[in-house]
Amino acid sequence: MSSDAVAIRLDRVTKRYRAGRSRTIVDLVSSVVDRARGREPDVYSAARGRIEAMVFALRDVSFDVSEGSGLGIIGPNGAGKTTLLKLISRVTWPTSGRVQVAGRVVSLIELGAGFHPELTGRENVYLGAGLFGLTRRDVDRRFDDIVRFAEVEPLIDMPMKRYSSGLYARLGFSVAIFSDPDIVLVDEVLAVGDASFRRRALDSLRRLIAEGKTVLFISHDMWNVRRLCDRIVWMDEGRVRASGPAADIAEQYMEQVNLRALANQQNVLQSHRGGTGEVRYTEVEIVDRSGRPTAIVPDGGPLTVRASYEASAPVAGPVFHVTIVDVDTGLAVATATSSRIDVPPVVEGRGVLECVFEPLLLRRRQYVLRMTITDALQLMSYDVINAGPRFAVARGGGSAAVAGSEHGDEDGFVALPFRFEHRARVLSS
């Protein structure tokens, strides 16, 4: 129900913070001296206006958010996402530029920030809603809805210090969304709470958008961002790096995140190393079709893992394992185990082994390789690398694309081939 009306407008917004130590009377005196000398004093600059002590949280940020739409804000930590929300909610003010807002804003920068642990849930509902500008009568009308949504009925008259942190957050969220906002700002708060609450919270945000409310949503979970928002603003180092339709920006962002994560991985083989050591991996890399090391694997494959090993003494019947582990969940997706045919019965000295997955039925996510070498009975480990090289499966194009990849956003790790069949059925009475 997105309309032409603008709910939020940022016009060349810059936000500077003073970094470093807290101010003391000494700073005050020196700033008074500065003022007397005719230098420009700044309420929140460091003493003597040292420019290096300033941190730019936002630089020249402009964008509009139309009423009744969901806008996702993504970007790495420290990109200025939370500062954006604080400016829009008037918690803080821009150093320069304009922030314009139409209607009542409710910010969920931290769930239940206004609650007091000594007060009961009931009292805190009134206190928290009051912080959002609601009167007692307003709350009375919504009280049952708030409590029901948060599922805290049995505990509502207990002091909140007895609540679990999940419950605390649930009540905080519930108070906020039932406080009749025009604009809701959500900052990565859905990470708390269990799966069922997260789903209901997302549903309720989607419903708000459908009702014509505006939702700004910060999250690192691209999945949720894309489900809730039609547009995304990608922040990086205080600037808008890209903005546009959610699917495009999310795709670009994930590609960048993958590249950066993979660029950062140096020789990780030294850490998290286990095993008895008779035979060890000396190098593990993922290579592309032309044999060059890579970290981006096209969906459909092939995924080629090239592992060099060295055996300090003759080892009989070693078994090599390559396990693909999902980075986000830590779940093993698939394991390849070498057989007697792949590896000579006794290994000694150096050797190289290649393991090829093709077709690669993996979704576009990030994975990490777990590399192990065991004895023939798999009772003893010679070498264990829990966190080997990482790789990302990305849009490969071409005919190798696997089922579902035309959407690119299906859930799960594995893209199994599937088809739907539909038959009309006559209902018998």
Next chain:
Amino acid sequence: MTTTTAAPRVLTDHAAPIDPAAYLELLMNITRREVKGRYSQSLFGIGWAIAQPLAMMAVFTLVFARLANILSDVPYPVFAYAGLVPWFFFLNSVSSGTMSLVQYRNIVTKTYFPREIIPLAQVASRLLDLGAAATLVALLMAYYRIGLTRWALLVPALFVLLVAFTVAVTLLTSAVNVFYRDVSPVVQIGLQLWLYVTPIAYPMSKVPPQWRPWIAANPLSGVIEGLRSAVVYGREPDWSLLTISAVLTTIALVGSFTLFKQLDRYFADVI
């Protein structure tokens, strides 16, 4: 969920105005939170509000025992206690109010609402203590058989003046303390000295004439002298002293509130 907003929403550069009823309720809720936090898990509870001036009264009475008859025409404990009740209201409001914004850092940096509500709630929460401590004045007066006169009707107006001046100081110290944490210790020391330049242990009439203008420039002097005349002595207050106090309080309140609203947009950045 129903939408109550009928007017078309327009873009504005300012925070959405808060409904006055909601403002008042928020103030009351934060006050309640403050009171509850202070007295929960405390056996003696509100009794501490009476114990504080009472203990000081005992000290004054012992120290000034020989001077008691010179200092006051009424029993000295009543004289001292009547001055200490408004004093402790001021002292406690200012000393906890100064730290209040920093203590509520969590809300200040995360939600928008009119920031002055937090120091105001500190003052409001001390009204309960003031009320409790004031009842003992009545008991003391009954014990010493001192009756009330029509001048007691001035009490509400004098309380308003007391609260107004307390608010003025609290707004100022709480706001500046956000920027400079040195404010809090300075305030604590200042309050200790302030007690002695306010006619609490002694009456204004016993102040050497050359110092009188300085003591009169302290807005609390007019209030405390006024309260004592109206209640304990049951006579007309010193109007000129009261006028000075009222004028200075008004100036302080307007100035302090203006400064507070100038500074409050920086609170979340520096707190």
